[in-house]
Amino acid sequence: MGLPNIYSLETALNYLAEVVQWRMNSYFSDNRHPRVAMPNPPDEWLNADSLLTCFIHKYQLDSAAQLTLLIALAPHLQPDFFERLIVSQLPQPGDYPQIGGWRGKSYRGFLPTGETVLFITSGGQLSERLRLQEVFSQEHPFARDRVLYLEAPAEGEPLMSGKLVMTQDYIELLTQGHFSHPHFSMNFPAQLITTGMEWEDIVLNAQTLQQIRDLEGWITHGPTILHDWGMKKKLKLGYRALFYGPPGTGKTLTASLLGKYTGKDVYKVDLSMVVSKFIGETEKNLANLFARAESKDWILFFDEADALFGKRTNVRDAHDKYANQEVSYLLQRVENYDGLVILSSNFKSNIDDAFLRRFQSLIQFPIPSPKERLQLWQMAFPVQVKLAEDIDLTQLSASYDLTGSDIMNVVQYCCLQALQYRDTVIYQEDILNAIKREFSKSGKIM
Template sequence: MVNFNVTPIKKPSVALSDLQWNAKDLTTDIAWCEQIINVRLNLYFNQETSYSGVSEVIAPNVASYNSPYGLYLQQANLTFVERLALVLALLPAVKPSVLDVFLYKNEATERPYTEFGCQELGGCIYATGETLAFLIGCDALEDRFNIQKQLYQQAQSAAFKLLQLKGESDDVSLMKIPFQVKDEYLHLFTISEPYRPDLSQDFPAKRVVSGKRWQDLNLPDATMEQLEDIRGWIKHGHKLKQDWGFGNKIRPGYRALFHGQPGTGKTMAACLLGESTGSDVYQVDLSLITSKYIGETEKNLEKVFSMAEDKSWILFFDEADALFGKRTESNSANDQFANQNVAYLLQRIEAFNGVVILASNYKNNLDEAFFRRFEAVVYFKLPDAAQRLSLWKSGFSDKSSLESSIDLSHIAKAHELSAAAIMNVIRYTSLKAVCDDRTVILAKDINAGIQQQLGNDERNNALSRF
């Protein structure tokens, strides 16, 4: 894995943005690729050239590159073939006209040259493994098979692992699949912006933000200490693995369980763990994950984990017990299906090299096997009276004032509400004031708001009059 958080490029005195450096460095590499194409075609058609093979076309020195694209090349130390494959895959997005030369028809067959191997997709020409084999002159089957082997062992190559190799069917040879750079790397190598996928069937998770600060977390000291430990891992875990030599001694990634009653701050804490460390948080949409068809739930989960691999993202599963509850010994088809989902997630979160947070309102509903996988189990309890008073005092707008009969200290002691419930009451009473064109918060509105949150007639009768 190439780490973009270390070994920063020493920028020259010329102040350019990363986008401008990408354009500059890619222009150089594209010119190199064009030269390779011209040399290979001249050799193939017996045209005059000073080269006896494309390997003589010297690749530009990456040490002079100053872009995110250049940084990747420097750290990945790509081979000639890998670098050429990467540039070919970038061409449809950055300079598609370079590949037009492969559209020439064979006069004998009145069709494009089969050996060029390009594929047309959505009106755009894409290089393939066949194109790469042609360009580097793979006349012998052994040379061709070596390229095919690299494609099949995609994850082991610093270049080929960046490619999205998807055919129309599983039967399509990898040599014939269009070379396309994965979206996250295309963003990095062009506009130099973080790739943030939208919620979709192909990526059933959405990015969530709180809009708050770490200091806004109003939680017990013990809970905050555990959250600080998780934050420490997110910020410094790579140093522990790389600099301190723990890479082979501990499991990849980090797993945490947040449990406690609704409204106690589990989602907000997950969001702020990301926002305070520069990590995006993606909340997995269970409605898009679950499927009644056998194997589809695991496939949908794999879409999320595969996309999040090797990124500084936090995956957040809210109400995780709804999907990953306790396994049973029943032999019914439904129970076996559920057990299969749990077993898959257990295996997947243990292998995932990022941060996974599972949240549950009821800890005991989760399968016991999960607890052996968690590095942290964090309990979010209801705020005590002092914390509730702080929430009441800080929640109202500066534009409003409280009716003289309102005693926030009494309210905080009398009603054990969660932080979310208190904020719901404040929002309710403030909206009442705005609708009535006044700035004073009324006691009767606070009373009504609390009744709504409690949602229980028996407890409603116990509310104090103030």
């Protein structure tokens, strides 16, 4: 974190401290209507080139939203902030419901609630309270991008008594300058995937490659079309693509390369952790996943998506009913996600038609042609080995229908055999044995 950002955070906290002190003095004085106006934020803070000020300008936050943001952030920067400015200055011990606040289990200092925000920004005036509550509405950028929110209080208790929570992602963004990679868990059942390979390392037919280039173009230029060219109100946010074709034809690698070359994180969703036999759990798991990914510009990659995106069935029993509800819910979440969603399937026909109609790209990854297989064979072997004279890669390419993944498995087997022989030569017999092994996996006869 650079010095300008530290200075901006310190200046912002000092400004918030002035506002809190002003409110405490005015509220607990004999005269409830202060003659002195609320302090204005210092010009050097709002004009600074820092993470915090860039965030404020990006979302065009008004003064109330700025203060709400600082109130939520303050305990994470100065743990005793509100203890010093509010608790220690109360006229007498006791509860002050107009100020709100709560204490955590491990952290015993004062933490803000919605009432704390309204006390500082409105001073208890009813008209101002009602107006300022809009900062917690679902339409506000805070809720839309899951920056901060109020925890739902117990049933029957005032909404503003809920805890003010700033999500860990935005705490890290405003203090460290980036979102951290979420840990793989039940709350986020997806893993970051990366690759050391380049576009030159993947062999695709011309039509597939052109479609991938078009998809890469949307990732790069989509924001310009939506925001700078004013198409946001006419087009849905986000982009949806289906990669379909046999296993081993490059679908996962292509998703990884798209992320690598556009600077986007790619998360491969583990559907075994998403889909649950318990009613409502699948939707809950999906809600957690999409809520964490929202507004992060991540690429979500659903591999073997048939398990979750498959065709809806005729309702014969309660299980069918809830399975169809899961598909409908997923359709809604995918359609509303503001980033790129890629589904991967062996067969396009396995995916529900409702999804296909909403996809911008349907990209086929077919079994490589003999010419493409020859390229894969020529690129596959490491430079440390040489091929025996009787090996004809052109003949192997024409004779055996192998995917890129199959060929790499063959090469791995042959290299291991060579090392066991203490040799650097790859022999025809080893290649044929390895091909036979690959065929047996899929039930093919060589």
